Amino acid sequence: xxxxxxxxxxxxxxxxxLNFGFFIGEIDRPELHNVYELFAAIVVSLIATVxxxxxxxxxxxxxxxxxLVADLQLIAAAVTWAVAVHVTGxxxxxxxxxSVVSLSGGALFANVISVVILIVETVMLRR
Amino acid sequence: MNSVFFLVLRRMRAPLIALIVAYAVSVLGMSLVPGVNxxxxxxxxxxxxxxxxxxxxxxxxxxxxxxxxxxxxxxxxWATVCIYLTVITWSYMILTILALVQDKAFQQTLVASRFxxxxxxLRAPFYVICGCGxxxxxxxxxLDTLGHDFVIVEKDEYRVQELDLEDFxxxxxxxxxxxxxxxxxxxxxLRHPKCRGVLALTxxxxxxxxxxxxxxxxxxxxxxLARARTPLVAGNMASFGTDHIINGYERFAExxxxxxxxxxxxxxxxxxxxxxxxxxxxVHRPPHGHWIVCGYGSFGKAVIRHLAPMxxxxxxxxxxxxxxxxxxxxxGLGTEASTLIDAGIMEARGIVAASDDDINNLSIAMTAKxxxxxxxxxxxxxxxxxxxxxxxxxxxxxxVPTRIVAQECIAIxxxxxxxxxxxxxxxxxxxxxxxxxSRVEAICDGLVPVVWDVRIEKTAAPAACExxxxxxxFCVGDLMRDNANRDERFPAMVLMIERAGxxxxxxxxxxxxxxxxxxxxxxxxxxxxxxxxxxxxxHALEYVLxxxxxxxxxxxxxxxxxxxxxxxx
Numbered sequence: 001x002x003x004x005x006x007x008x009x010x011x012x013x014x015x016x017x018l019n020f021g022f023f024i025g026e027i028d029r030p031e032l033h034n035v036y037e038l039f040a041a042i043v044v045s046l047i048a049t050v051x052x053x054x055x056x057x058x059x060x061x062x063x064x065x066x067x068l069v070a071d072l073q074l075i076a077a078a079v080t081w082a083v084a085v086h087v088t089g090x091x092x093x094x095x096x097x098x099s100v101v102s103l104s105g106g107a108l109f110a111n112v113i114s115v116v117i118l119i120v121e122t123v124m125l126r127r
Numbered sequence: 128m129n130s131v132f133f134l135v136l137r138r139m140r141a142p143l144i145a146l147i148v149a150y151a152v153s154v155l156g157m158s159l160v161p162g163v164n165x166x167x168x169x170x171x172x173x174x175x176x177x178x179x180x181x182x183x184x185x186x187x188x189x190x191x192x193x194x195x196x197x198x199x200x201x202x203x204x205w206a207t208v209c210i211y212l213t214v215i216t217w218s219y220m221i222l223t224i225l226a227l228v229q230d231k232a233f234q235q236t237l238v239a240s241r242f243x244x245x246x247x248x249l250r251a252p253f254y255v256i257c258g259c260g261x262x263x264x265x266x267x268x269x270l271d272t273l274g275h276d277f278v279i280v281e282k283d284e285y286r287v288q289e290l291d292l293e294d295f296x297x298x299x300x301x302x303x304x305x306x307x308x309x310x311x312x313x314x315x316x317l318r319h320p321k322c323r324g325v326l327a328l329t330x331x332x333x334x335x336x337x338x339x340x341x342x343x344x345x346x347x348x349x350x351x352l353a354r355a356r357t358p359l360v361a362g363n364m365a366s367f368g369t370d371h372i373i374n375g376y377e378r379f380a381e382x383x384x385x386x387x388x389x390x391x392x393x394x395x396x397x398x399x400x401x402x403x404x405x406x407x408x409x410v411h412r413p414p415h416g417h418w419i420v421c422g423y424g425s426f427g428k429a430v431i432r433h434l435a436p437m438x439x440x441x442x443x444x445x446x447x448x449x450x451x452x453x454x455x456x457x458x459g460l461g462t463e464a465s466t467l468i469d470a471g472i473m474e475a476r477g478i479v480a481a482s483d484d485d486i487n488n489l490s491i492a493m494t495a496k497x498x499x500x501x502x503x504x505x506x507x508x509x510x511x512x513x514x515x516x517x518x519x520x521x522x523x524x525x526x527v528p529t530r531i532v533a534q535e536c537i538a539i540x541x542x543x544x545x546x547x548x549x550x551x552x553x554x555x556x557x558x559x560x561x562x563x564x565s566r567v568e569a570i571c572d573g574l575v576p577v578v579w580d581v582r583i584e585k586t587a588a589p590a591a592c593e594x595x596x597x598x599x600x601f602c603v604g605d606l607m608r609d610n611a612n613r614d615e616r617f618p619a620m621v622l623m624i625e626r627a628g629x630x631x632x633x634x635x636x637x638x639x640x641x642x643x644x645x646x647x648x649x650x651x652x653x654x655x656x657x658x659x660x661x662x663x664x665x666h667a668l669e670y671v672l673x674x675x676x677x678x679x680x681x682x683x684x685x686x687x688x689x690x691x692x693x694x695x696x
Contacts, residue, residue, distance in 0.1 A: 036155075039175055043151035050144050054137030082176040 011048040012118050015070070016111035018044055023108050027101045028094035035081065038104065042074045045107070048114075059121060066114040073107035131236050138227050142220035149216040150186065153209035154178045163199035170196075181206075186213030238303075239314070245300040246316040251276045254540070255315050255322060257306035257338050258329030259286060261511050262354070264293070265533035266326065269402055271295045272652070273541055273577070275323075280306045280315050282329070307337035309345065317346050326536060327353040332360045339369045352539060354532050357425055373535045375528035380429035383505065383524070387413045387437050391560035392552050398567055399545065399622075399649060400538045401575035402530070407568065408575075411524050413503050415439060416476030421461030421491050423449040426507055426526075427481040439477075442470045462490040467498060477503035480522075485513040492522055544580045544647040548623045551632060563622075563633065567649055570618040577652050578622075581662065582645040588662035594672075595642045597686065601672055604636030610660060610667045613674055617658065619650020 018041040025032030049067040052060065077100045084096040092100075157178035162170040173181070177194065184191050185206065198206065227233055253276035256263055263281070270277055279301045281287050287303045304311040306329060316322050327338035335353045342351040350370040355361035364372050386393040390412050397408055415438060420427050423445040431441050431451055442457065443450035444466055450456025459466035461480070472478065478495045480488035485508060492504045506522040508514065517525055538545055552560060567576060583591050594601070603624075609615040624631045624638070625645040631638070640646075648658070661667045669675055669685060 035175055036158075039151075039155065039158075043147060046147045047144050050140050050147065053140050053143075054133050056133055078175075082174075085174065086176050 008051055009118060009122075011044060011051055012111075012114055015041065015044045015048045015067075016108070016115050019070070019074070019104060019108045019111050023101060023104050025101075027098045030092035030094075030097040033097065033101055038074070038078060038081070038100075041104070041107075042071075042078060045070050045074055045111075059117060063114060063117050066110045066117070070107040070110040070114070073103050073110065077101075077103035077107070131233075131240055134233060134236060135227065139220075139223065142216075142223045146213075146216050146220055149212045150182060153182045153186070153213055156205045157181060157202070157209065160202045160205045161199060162196065162202055165196060169199075173202075182209060182213065185210055186217060188214060242300050242302045243314050246278055246314065246319065249276065249278075249300075249316065249319065249321055252321045252323040253277050253316065253319075255280065255312070255317065255325045257312070257325065257327045258282075258334070259290060259301075260328070260330055261529040262532045262536075263326075263328045264290075265402065265529060266328065266536050267295070267299070268293070269533070269537050270540070271297075272403060273537075273579070275540075278302075278315050280304055280311055282306070305334075307334040307341075309341045312338065312341055313345070317342065317349065322346070322349050324540060325349055325351045326540075327351060328532065328536070329354075332356045336360055336364055339364050340367060343367055343369070352536055371536075371539050373532050374429075375531040375535075376426040376429040377433075378535055379526045379528070379531050380426075380433040383413065383430060384433040384437050386411050386524070387415060387434065387439065389553075389557060389560075391557040391564065392555070395552055395560045395564045395567070396549055398564060398571075398575065399549065399578055400534050402534055402537065403575050403577040404652060405575050407571065407573055413505070413524065414476040417441070417471065417474060418477040418479065419444060419461075419467070419470045419472060419475045419495075420479045420481055421445075421488075422480070422482035422507075423447075423456070424481065424483060426483075426528075427479070430479050430481060430505075442475075444470050460487055460491070462487055462494060464494055464498060467491075467494060472498045472502065475499065475502055477505065479505040479507075481505075481507050483507075483509055485509050485516070489513075489516060489520060492520060542578055542580045542647065544623065544625060544645060545578055547625070547630060548632070548647055551623075551630065566620060570620060570650060572618070572651065574651075576619075576649040577655060578647070578649045579655055580645055580647050581658070583640060583642055583662070587659075590665045590668045591640075591662045592642055593665065594668060595640075599672070600639050602636065602640060603634050603638045605672055606640065606658070606661065607636070608671045610657060610671050613671050617650060617654045619648050619654040619658070621646050622649055623647040 018037060022033055022037040022041050045067065049064070049071055052064040052067050055061070055064065080096065080103065081092070081100050084090055084092060090096070154175060157173055158175045159172055161172050164170045181194065254270065255278050256267060257280045259267065259279050259281040263279070267277060267279065276297065277299065279290065279299055281290070281301065281303060282305050284303050287301055290299070290301055302311065302315055306312060306327070312325070317325065325338065325342045327335035329335055332355050335355065339351050339353040342349055352371040352373060353364050353369050355364060355372050355374045356376070361372050361374050382393060382396070385396065394410060401408065418434065418439050418441045420431055420441050421444045423443050427443065427445070431443070431454065434441065435453070440454070442455045444457045444459050444461040446458065446460055448456050448458040457466060457470050460482070461467060461470075472495055478491070480491040482488055482491070488506050488508070492506050495502055495504060503524070504522040505524040505526065506517060506520070508517045508525055508527045511527070511529065570576070581587055583595070585592050603621050607616050607619065607621070609617050621634055622632070624634050624647070626641065626643070648654075661671050
């Protein structure tokens with residue numbers, strides 16, 4: 001029972017689930033997408049990225065790259081949200097909500113790949 | 128570089144996660160704690176965006192102030208918690224970075240990867256020198272003077288730091304590692320296309336043996352010169368085909384025997400194989416007769432073995448009473464007068480202080496000189512630190528193992544033609560050698576001359592080749608004119624010309640040169656680049672041959688005005 005592997009798996013799955021939780025719901029209704037969930041998704045995604053540092057294998061490299069993609073998309077979603085609400089003052093119109101949610105959808109896809117890689121790695125170990 | 132990057136990332140994981148968590152908790156808190164309006168009524172909390180902005184400039188200790196409006200007390204309370212949390216986390220991260228940078232293992236990785244990168248980017252032919260003690264440094268300095276590139280692999284850290292103080296012409300890539308490990312040799316460029324040779328010069332012959340085997344196996348085309356101390360290891364090295372095995376003791380003993388039997392030949396060999404730029408050695412004339420050898424180690428054995436065929440009988444003085452069956456052996460160090468008298472110092476013609484302790488050797492030499500002032504004293508100096516003592520004592524012949532090995536290596540590396548010339552010397556008579564030595568000494572101003580070779584072919588001597596293609600012939604004397612003032616000669620001479628496998632020794636001044644000739648020259652250091660200029664630059668060559676100091680357009684004049692060519696001769 002390897003504590004390091006437990007933590008590693010925990011954060012990767014948590015990142016994917018939080019992301020999914022934010023994504024789910026109609027794409028153009030802002031009240032269905034909670035900003036705190038986006039916040040949590042970003043934080044856990046960053047932590048998961050840092051955990052993937054320093055692995056020199058090919059699988060490790062792909063893992064890290066999917067995490068970076070997910071981070072990028074989520075941060076883009078957060079920035080879009082902040083610009084819409086604070087900078088331009090237009091508030092969360094359906095169009096902007098759709099942009100935010102679709103960006104998080106992209107991040108979700110990367111997170112799913114990450115989870116798949118995790119499963120494949122685990123199965124390969126066979127123990 | 129990759130491994131360094133990954134190392135940094137791994138070490139930084141904990142601080143980075145701590146930082147992310149601290150930020151997350153602070154921002155979340157700030158976005159939940161209710162604010163207050165200017166008139167005291169409660170207001171909703173900050174948005175996540177504003178919270179993030181606030182925490183950013185608070186954590187980095189910039190501190191703009193409370194935005195967008197003054198904080199409520201609850202917000203201020205939470206802000207205090209945030210400040211301590213985030214600032215401490217930032218400090219933790221900075222300290223981790225500092226500790227990482229100072230970590231020895233990290234620095235080693237950094238240095239090693241930098242070294243590997245520099246070796247990979249080497250574009251000129253280079254030598255790999257394993258072991259940079261006294262011998263190694265002598266060779267490095269000479270190679271540097273001759274303009275060759277090299278890479279150093281040395282085990283001792285302090286030695287490597289001392290190398291930094293040496294004044295080399297270029298920055299030499301140096302690796303602190305054990306050369307007997309194949310991985311280190313590979314990183315130092317064993318399989319690099321421009322690797323020209325490997326020199327195994329460490330103090331440990333087993334290590335040299337390992338280096339030789341590694342080179343033979345991993346890259347057989349690269350020549351390897353290895354230093355051996357005992358005949359056993361030398362035989363071992365020869366068995367798998369080491370290109371050159373250098374045994375300082377054997378070589379010195381050979382020279383000593385040559386000096387006894389053919390002193391003029393020996394003098395010429397000495398002048399030509401010395402380390403360039405050092406003062407000319409004085410003339411040695413060891414006598415025939417009976418000799419005493421103090422110390423029967425590898426050196427003592429080699430000396431007796433080489434002197435015996437010259438008809439020199441010997442008595443051995445050894446602490447273990449060791450000795451060859453053909454000589455009388457005495458027990459003792461040789462440092463006391465009684466032992467020496469017993470050994471026959473009064474009738475002996477020469478004495479060799481061959482032990483491995485410098486002070487003993489000096490003592491033996493001084494005692495011998497006191498007892499018999501006419502005896503020829505040969506001393507062995509083991510450490511260069513004692514050089515000043517040996518300089519002052521001024522024995523008739525001083526053997527410094529490191530210097531001999533260095534000279535041998537340089538002779539092999541720098542000029543292969545020299546080996547042929549030296550082999551030819553053995554077949555000549557004494558008067559010839561004496562004449563040549565005087566000529567060389569005359570041009571060399573008291574210092575050992577530089578000996579180099581140059582071939583008249585397209586890359587090394589383009590102008591000369593061009594001229595020959597046009598049908599112009601010039602002779603040795605022409606080439607030896609100083610290209611600054613053609614009425615003077617360079618302080619150098621042509622020792623030998625190799626043409627299609629045949630050697631022409633000491634050509635006359637009017638010997639005509641042909642394309643493809645290889646010339647062996649000896650002269651002062653400044654002549655080499657100057658001669659290169661003559662051979663490579665059309666204007667210089669034209670000036671030297673005809674005396675015309677023309678600018679552009681001379682090519683046409685030269686081609687279409689053949690009468691000016693012969694006029695200057």
